[in-house]
Amino acid sequence: MVRLFIPHDLAPGAELALDPGQSRYLVAVMRLGVGDDVHLFNGRDGEWRATISAVTKRAVAVRAAASTRPQAMGPDLDLVVALVKRARLETIVEKACELGVRRVQPVVTERTNAERTRVERLTAIATEAAEQTGRLDVPAILEPVKLEKLIGGWEAGRRLLFCDEAGDAEPILEALKDETVGPWAILIGPEGGFSPSERRALRALDYATPASLGPRILRADTAAITALALWQAALGDWRASATGP
């Protein structure tokens, strides 16, 4: 069934108008009409079954019928990723959403060729991915910051998995073996790597765990996707003991 993220509150009988894009999608692409059901979620009230109650030229209206899943969140995991080329950054955002991150924080590093980040466009990609992947929230896409500033204001208690391609870090599963569940972030550098001084600064952080992603050179998107999956499998909701999204 079609799943849509909406800003409105969800409660039994709540009637709401979908935005023009969603309205067009339901009618023109999915060929739905009055009486057909969709799923709605807003990141707060869980997932609801709703029925299309009106179709006008301007908008589709739906009425919430019943809750189908209670609100739940994935693990408290952020992805901190150096700004890379637009297409790869968009892939990273789509995949980070499928892999259950809560927030994506783009960072500017010494070797970043900073293109302008279109947070709005990345948020649209994250929203569509959330609709497809079945999660009940949309990851937040934050405004880019400089790596130095991010480290300077680091949230107390959040661990950092620092994917260090320079080669002498432990393999990722080894590195995560003795770590514990809790707030985490995964840091992926630019394709040119971190500068020596950035690496030194990152290695010196007491909340950072360096890890290696194998013997081959990885594109930034491959590094981000694989590190997220390994983290979810070792410490997150890909484990048997963890609960769903």
Added chain:
Amino acid sequence: MVRLFIPHDLAPGAELALDPGQSRYLVAVMRLGVGDDVHLFNGRDGEWRATISAVTKRAVAVRAAASTRPQAMGPDLDLVVALVKRARLETIVEKACELGVRRVQPVVTERTNAERTRVERLTAIATEAAEQTGRLDVPAILEPVKLEKLIGGWEAGRRLLFCDEAGDAEPILEALKDETVGPWAILIGPEGGFSPSERRALRALDYATPASLGPRILRADTAAITALALWQAALGDWRASATGP
């Protein structure tokens, strides 16, 4: 340094002409000329440093100088992947190469919307990815076969990691915990999933290990990339004890 895959044998002093695409790339894109060095590999003779010896309108000639790395192969890992939309299949081939697979075997399943597979184009993508990722061979892209036929002629002794999204399989790290190193394949289904009869057949194979990739619905490319990374981390060359590509 630029790395190029070539068909020729490599030996000290060997002089060879690069193909038109590679010649154009070196001169027009990388702005290299006579006297500049590149790295060459052919999947048999390791990696060699070579020097550009001539640039004509038709081709760039290079002379092999010295071996820089002996030939080595990654683990004996195949990716068996249902034919998915062209862009996603191309992403899968690029990433499978970065993640060290030896062969990519496209398969036709009941729910596959089979587009024509352009093996030649996928091989070009695999070659470029091999050049970038630093490996010393190019994964083979095989002609598509039907899943039934592939299972019928399965190679004795090769294990199969069957990524089963239907939900009751063990989490992937659990599933791989007691498995051993050796020839393996990873099977990724189409976005519509395997049919019930395909799942029954796959579950019945004594060489197959079903595994779950977490609680969210994954795109085929995400499933392929994450399963390959988890396998490499658990049984392949992302482990501390394993050797490089």
